[in-house]
Amino acid sequence: MVTTDEKGPLTAKKKSVIIRSCDGDEFLVSESAAVLSTSLKKILEEKEDRLIHLSDIDNKTLAMVIAYLSTHADDGLSDDLKRSFDQEFVSGKEFDVLKYLVLATDTLQVTCLCYTVAKKMADIMKNKLVEWVRREFDIQNDYTPEAEAEIRRLDAWAWDDRQLEDD
Amino acid sequence: MSDWADLPDDLLNVILSKVFAKDRQSFGLVCRSWNTVAASSPYRYSPCLMYYHRSMHKWRFYQYNSFFCMDFPELENAEIRCSNYGWLLMSRYDNNLFFFDPFNNRKIELPCKLRFGYTTLCFLHPPTSPDCVIVGIGTPDSNNVMKICVLRHGEDEWEINEYRPNKNEFLVSRGAPVLHRGLLYFLDVKGNVATFNMSKCDDCKPRLHVKFRCLRRRRLGNKIKEHFLFKIKGEEALFAVFLLHEERKVNMYRLLEPEMKWEPVEDIGDKVLYLSHASSFGDTAYLKNMANRIYFSRFHGDSAVFYSLNSGKYHSLDGDYSENNSYGLKRLNFATWITPAPTPEYLAAEMTWCSQGSTY
Numbered sequence: 001m002v003t004t005d006e007k008g009p010l011t012a013k014k015k016s017v018i019i020r021s022c023d024g025d026e027f028l029v030s031e032s033a034a035v036l037s038t039s040l041k042k043i044l045e046e047k048e049d050r051l052i053h054l055s056d057i058d059n060k061t062l063a064m065v066i067a068y069l070s071t072h073a074d075d076g077l078s079d080d081l082k083r084s085f086d087q088e089f090v091s092g093k094e095f096d097v098l099k100y101l102v103l104a105t106d107t108l109q110v111t112c113l114c115y116t117v118a119k120k121m122a123d124i125m126k127n128k129l130v131e132w133v134r135r136e137f138d139i140q141n142d143y144t145p146e147a148e149a150e151i152r153r154l155d156a157w158a159w160d161d162r163q164l165e166d167d
Numbered sequence: 168m169s170d171w172a173d174l175p176d177d178l179l180n181v182i183l184s185k186v187f188a189k190d191r192q193s194f195g196l197v198c199r200s201w202n203t204v205a206a207s208s209p210y211r212y213s214p215c216l217m218y219y220h221r222s223m224h225k226w227r228f229y230q231y232n233s234f235f236c237m238d239f240p241e242l243e244n245a246e247i248r249c250s251n252y253g254w255l256l257m258s259r260y261d262n263n264l265f266f267f268d269p270f271n272n273r274k275i276e277l278p279c280k281l282r283f284g285y286t287t288l289c290f291l292h293p294p295t296s297p298d299c300v301i302v303g304i305g306t307p308d309s310n311n312v313m314k315i316c317v318l319r320h321g322e323d324e325w326e327i328n329e330y331r332p333n334k335n336e337f338l339v340s341r342g343a344p345v346l347h348r349g350l351l352y353f354l355d356v357k358g359n360v361a362t363f364n365m366s367k368c369d370d371c372k373p374r375l376h377v378k379f380r381c382l383r384r385r386r387l388g389n390k391i392k393e394h395f396l397f398k399i400k401g402e403e404a405l406f407a408v409f410l411l412h413e414e415r416k417v418n419m420y421r422l423l424e425p426e427m428k429w430e431p432v433e434d435i436g437d438k439v440l441y442l443s444h445a446s447s448f449g450d451t452a453y454l455k456n457m458a459n460r461i462y463f464s465r466f467h468g469d470s471a472v473f474y475s476l477n478s479g480k481y482h483s484l485d486g487d488y489s490e491n492n493s494y495g496l497k498r499l500n501f502a503t504w505i506t507p508a509p510t511p512e513y514l515a516a517e518m519t520w521c522s523q524g525s526t527y
Binding site: 102106118123126129138141 | 185197
């Protein structure tokens with residue numbers, strides 16, 4: 001399957017590349033959008049091949065990253081519009097979706113998006129218990145009860161239960 | 168990717184940079200590999216700019232271009248006078264003084280009030296240390312009397328010293344004094360340097376030394392609008408930054424001793440400076456791109472502004488501002504740089520200034 005990106009039919013002048021997700025879906029992306037990812041840029045510089053296979057990014061996540069790249073590669077959009085796109089991009093997304101997104105942006109080295117997603121994740125993690133974070137990330141607690149108690153004691157940012165907010 | 172415990176360290180660091188305080192502790196508690204990242208993170212003990220946001224009625228912390236907000240009912244009606252070792256020295260409107268550690272929520276009340284309207288107030292050594300002293304310096308009054316008052320740990324009365332610096336006026340600067348080679352160094356508004364010996368010595372040597380004409384271009388002294396005196400970690404000398412005129416041109420100097428002359432500094436290599444009236448210091452930059460920069464308490468919109476010694480310009484972190492002057496920037500004169508300190512285990516006795524029934 002070949003999906004053109006949202007910017008409509010590509011003009012003949014614009015070079016494009018095909019990016020394949022780990023589950024086999026293929027996306028047609030303009031080269032100007034692809035090179036916003038430092039990793040993709042490197043791959044394109046190193047080889048002539050116009051097909052890039054990403055073995056650790058699924059189609060849903062890849063589609064989101066590509067939508068982001070295409071928007072940011074669009075010279076017709078103002079910086080303000082791009083910024084509001086970024087805000088909307090991360091809002092309303094499930095924590096699970098953000099997890100895969102942050103990992104994908106790290107792999108693809110899309111620094112700006114990586115920061116935006118990480119910030120959103122941090123916002124969701126705010127005021128949550130350690131147990132919540134472990135459950136959401138599916139992480140096994142590998143501390144012994146003694147070691148955990150020791151860290152709680154030593155590293156006590158003694159905030160009691162005062163609320164911390166972001167603005 | 169199934170094992171989220173093994174997220175790349177740099178990615179965990181990005182997330183970590185966006186959480187603060189208690190959430191940062193939770194982060195390290197998730198699992199061992201996350202704790203390893205949290206323990207070695209540059210964000211853990213890196214300087215924050217702390218200030219009171221009047222319309223929000225909250226204290227705001229700014230760290231690495233992220234803002235965090237906190238409520239501190241303890242700090243109501245109080246003003247930051249000096250900050251060091253992760254502690255704040257605060258004065259209330261009724262002239263009462265106290266120490267507050269905003270990172271561990273600890274407070275030490277002081278037994279005596281401010282005696283005079285000091286131009287600058289500082290403390291040396293952490294407030295829990297028996298060596299801690301508070302020093303208040305009042306600019307010479309109409310009789311040309313300069314007051315230097317000292318309150319030592321465990322004492323409940325100020326030691327008041329009065330000096331007449333000599334014919335020249337030595338108008339004390341607001342910039343916080345610095346302990347250097349066993350002496351207290353402070354500035355006047357023209358960039359001249361005074362030293363004060365903290366210990367009451369029996370030999371009749373004068374404790375205060377005032378040096379004039381410290382700047383080679385003397386007329387420059389009349390143009391200084393803001394003064395910052397500070398040490399840089401790993402450097403022997405004492406440094407100063409003077410901001411000139413309204414456009415806030417940045418001049419940096421190293422103090423040559425014993426001549427007591429300011430020598431211009433153009434470049435600070437891999438160091439970064441954090442300057443505010445209540446606290447100023449320099450350190451090695453954790454992040455490479457922060458090197459050779461000066462962070463003031465200035466903002467352009469919601470983005471911090473730094474001065475780059477490379478470009479000789481002020482820049483905002485978001486890149487929207489880049490000018491060789493600081494016109495139109497938001498100045499937070501009451502903000503202070505403060506570095507979170509790890510929580511030591513205090514004994515109850517250390518948390519009081521004067522122990523009751525002691526032999527003092």
